[in-house]
Every structure is written in structure tokens, then in C-alpha cells.
Amino acid sequence: MSIALSIKDVHVTLGQFEVLRGVSLDAEPGTFVTLLGASGSGKTTLLNVIAGLQQLDSGHVLFDGENVERRPPRKRRVGVVFQSYALFPHMSVGENVAFPLRAARRPAAERRRVVQEMLDLVDLGGMVDRAPASLSGGQRQRVALARALASDPSILLLDEPMAALDKQLRERMQVEIKRIQQQVGITTVAVTHDQAEAMTMSDLVAIMHEGQLVQVDSPENLYRRPVDEYVASFLGEANLFPADRQGPLPVDSGAPATGTAVVRPEDLVVLDAGQLGDRWHVRGVVRLLSFQGSRFRLEVTTPAGRSVVCSLPPHTDAGALLPGSEVTLGCADSDRVHVIHPAAVGEQLKLVA
Numbered sequence: 001m002s003i004a005l006s007i008k009d010v011h012v013t014l015g016q017f018e019v020l021r022g023v024s025l026d027a028e029p030g031t032f033v034t035l036l037g038a039s040g041s042g043k044t045t046l047l048n049v050i051a052g053l054q055q056l057d058s059g060h061v062l063f064d065g066e067n068v069e070r071r072p073p074r075k076r077r078v079g080v081v082f083q084s085y086a087l088f089p090h091m092s093v094g095e096n097v098a099f100p101l102r103a104a105r106r107p108a109a110e111r112r113r114v115v116q117e118m119l120d121l122v123d124l125g126g127m128v129d130r131a132p133a134s135l136s137g138g139q140r141q142r143v144a145l146a147r148a149l150a151s152d153p154s155i156l157l158l159d160e161p162m163a164a165l166d167k168q169l170r171e172r173m174q175v176e177i178k179r180i181q182q183q184v185g186i187t188t189v190a191v192t193h194d195q196a197e198a199m200t201m202s203d204l205v206a207i208m209h210e211g212q213l214v215q216v217d218s219p220e221n222l223y224r225r226p227v228d229e230y231v232a233s234f235l236g237e238a239n240l241f242p243a244d245r246q247g248p249l250p251v252d253s254g255a256p257a258t259g260t261a262v263v264r265p266e267d268l269v270v271l272d273a274g275q276l277g278d279r280w281h282v283r284g285v286v287r288l289l290s291f292q293g294s295r296f297r298l299e300v301t302t303p304a305g306r307s308v309v310c311s312l313p314p315h316t317d318a319g320a321l322l323p324g325s326e327v328t329l330g331c332a333d334s335d336r337v338h339v340i341h342p343a344a345v346g347e348q349l350k351l352v353a
């Protein structure tokens with residue numbers, strides 16, 4: 001399949017600071033990619049690179065296999081939705097959506113048709129004559145999306161489009177944006193801080209850290225098979241234990257480790273003495289047990305002071321897990337334990353040498 005968007009080894013320096021340090025990313029047509037990372041990791045800069053608003057020190061940006069580094073923003077056919085909506089307040093909803101079509105000198109009949117089509121798409125078909133000020137935050141955001149799509153862009157860019165909305169509305173809009181994106185089938189790159197949002201909307205999540213993409217993968221793979229400890233801890237909660245090739249090592253034993261085992265809270269279970277055998281386990285004292293509706297969250301401290309988080313089903317007998325109780329935790333299923341082997345590359349090098 002052809003590549004709708006290809007970013008190759010892009011470097012960008014702002015002031016004295018190398019903000020993007022060799023970023024590469026490929027997206028097939030219709031893919032929804034989200035750039036997820038801490039503040040300052042370079043997400044907005046990368047979005048600007050795609051939009052043509054940021055010059056590169058080096059590297060390439062290709063749309064459908066064509067180099068666009070030298071193409072100015074207005075010739076790139078990208079639609080952008082910003083956090084601030086940026087609707088024109090003195091224009092009606094319809095005029096806002098028609099704006100890019102007017103700029104492209106499309107005939108009036110076509111403008112009317114596309115405006116209606118786009119407003120129907122975002123479920124605002126009856127609001128063509130309304131003023132932006134009379135709309136709710138979610139409705140304004142949908143007008144901004146309709147406007148971004150009106151000029152039939154080849155790529156849609158979403159810059160924290162939900163950041164100004166409250167939590168409930170944000171969750172509804174995530175589903176709504178995903179529906180519209182799938183219906184239009186447009187390749188989309190979004191920026192967010194919010195990992196739940198990234199996981200809800202995206203086919204691919206690109207984890208950014210200090211100007212580099214650490215892992216680009218499906219939400220499920222990122223959660224189940226993170227490439228390093230940063231990704232493991234960034235996406236969801238993770239318990240990290242020293243490990244060797246066989247899996248996690250006996251806790252606090254000081255045994256030599258070659259990697260790190262990632263055990264998600266929901267993959268830990270409370271074990272009875274009779275269940276131990278030679279199973280891997282971790283002992284500790286309950287620090288906190290909290291009921292969270294669909295799960296219990298259990299926090300345990302090991303004798304060496306390590307904190308372990310466990311997520312238990314809601315029918316768990318909470319009486320045995322009060323703070324101060326001693327507990328033993330084990331893995332529900334050893335296949336669910338993922339081991340990161342940072343040493344693997346070094347070992348291979350040694351073998352080659």
C-alpha cells in the first residue's frame with residue numbers, strides 16, 4: 001500500500017535547542033496517528049513540520065510519495081484544527097465552513113453544497129446561519145472540523161483539539177471525531193497529552209520523548225509490549241521488576257538482571273500460601289485499598305520499600321486486604337509478563353565481536 005505521509009529523519013533546531021532529533025514516521029492512507037508525549041517533547045513542532053509552518057534543518061516530508069519540504073503551507077492540502085477553534089466570530093457557521101472554498105475561488109453553488117455536506121457530516125446540518133458565539137464549545141469544535149475538511153485536504157492535523165473541553169464532552173468528542181475521520185477516510189495526525197484520548201482515537205500512537213519517537217505502534221502493542229521503561233510507565237500504570245531471560249527475578253533478591261519485567265496491575269493476583277510452589281511472587285504490606293467502582297486498587301509496599309500496584313476485580317474479599325495486612329502477589333498468567341531487554345543489543349554486539 002502507498003504511504004500517505006512519510007517523515008524521514010527530520011531534525012529541527014529552535015534557538016540553541018534541538019527540538020526534533022531524527023524523527024521518522026510512516027502512515028498509510030486513512031490511518032489515525034496520535035503524537036503523545038510530555039510537555040516539551042516536540043509534538044507541536046512535528047505537527048508544524050507536517051503543516052509546513054516549520055523549516056527543517058535536515059530530513060524529508062513526503063505526502064503520497066512526493067517531497068513537500070519546499071511547498072508552502074497553503075499548497076500542501078492540509079486541514080488543521082487548533083485547540084482554540086479559531087472560528088471567525090463575525091461570520092456565520094456556514095461562512096466559516098465556506099471560507100477555504102472561497103479562498104480557493106470555488107463557485108457559489110459548489111460552496112453551498114459542500115458546506116451543507118460538511119455540516120451534515122458533523123451533525124450540525126441545521127446551524128448554517130448561526131453565529132459561532134451562540135454555539136457550545138463542542139459545537140464550535142465541530143464547525144472547526146467541518147471547515148478543516150471542506151477543502152478536501154489530503155491530511156488532517158488536530159492540535160490538542162479537545163483540550164479546552166470538559167471531561168465528559170471530551171470523551172463524546174473523541175468518539176465523534178473518530179467516527180467522522182473513519183467516514184471520510186482521511187489520514188490524520190493528532191497531538192495530545194491525554195493517553196486515554198490517544199488510545200480511544202488512534203490506529204497508531206507515536207510516543208515522543210525529548211525530540212525523538214520512542215515507539216510507534218497500536219495502542220494495544222504499546223501497552224502490552226513497550227520497548228522501554230519510559231513507554232511502559234507513560235502509557236498506563238506499570239510495575240517494573242528486575243528480570244532475566246526467564247522472566248521476573250525473585251523480588252529484592254539482588255540476583256543479576258539483564259532486563260526489566262513489565263507487569264500491569266490487572267495481571268497481579270493475591271496468592272494464598274498453598275498456591276506459591278515455585279511461582280514467582282512478591283511479598284509486602286498493604287498500604288492502601290481503594291474501591292473504584294469496576295475495580296479495587298491495591299497498593300503494597302515490599303520490605304525493601306518498593307511500591308507495587310495491583311488492580312483486583314470488584315468482588316474481591318476486601319476484609320483480608322486492609323492496610324497493614326501482609327499479602328503475597330503473583331502473576332495471573334506468566335504469558336502476560338513482558339520483558340524488556342535493553343542488554344540484547346549489547347549482547348549481540350559482543351557476539352559479533
Ligand SMILES: Nc1ncnc2c1ncn2[C@@H]1O[C@H](COP(=O)(O)OP(=O)(O)OP(=O)(O)O)[C@@H](O)[C@H]1O
Pocket residue numbers: 014015016017019037038039040041042043044045046193
Ligand atoms: N522558538 C523557540 N526557541 C527555542 N526553543 C523552543 C522554541 N519553540 C519551542 N521551543 C522548545 O522546543 C521544545 C518542544 O516544543 P513543542 O511545542 O514542540 O513541544 P510539545 O511537545 O508540543 O509541548 P506541549 O505539549 O507543551 O505543547 C520545548 O522544550 C520548547 O521549549
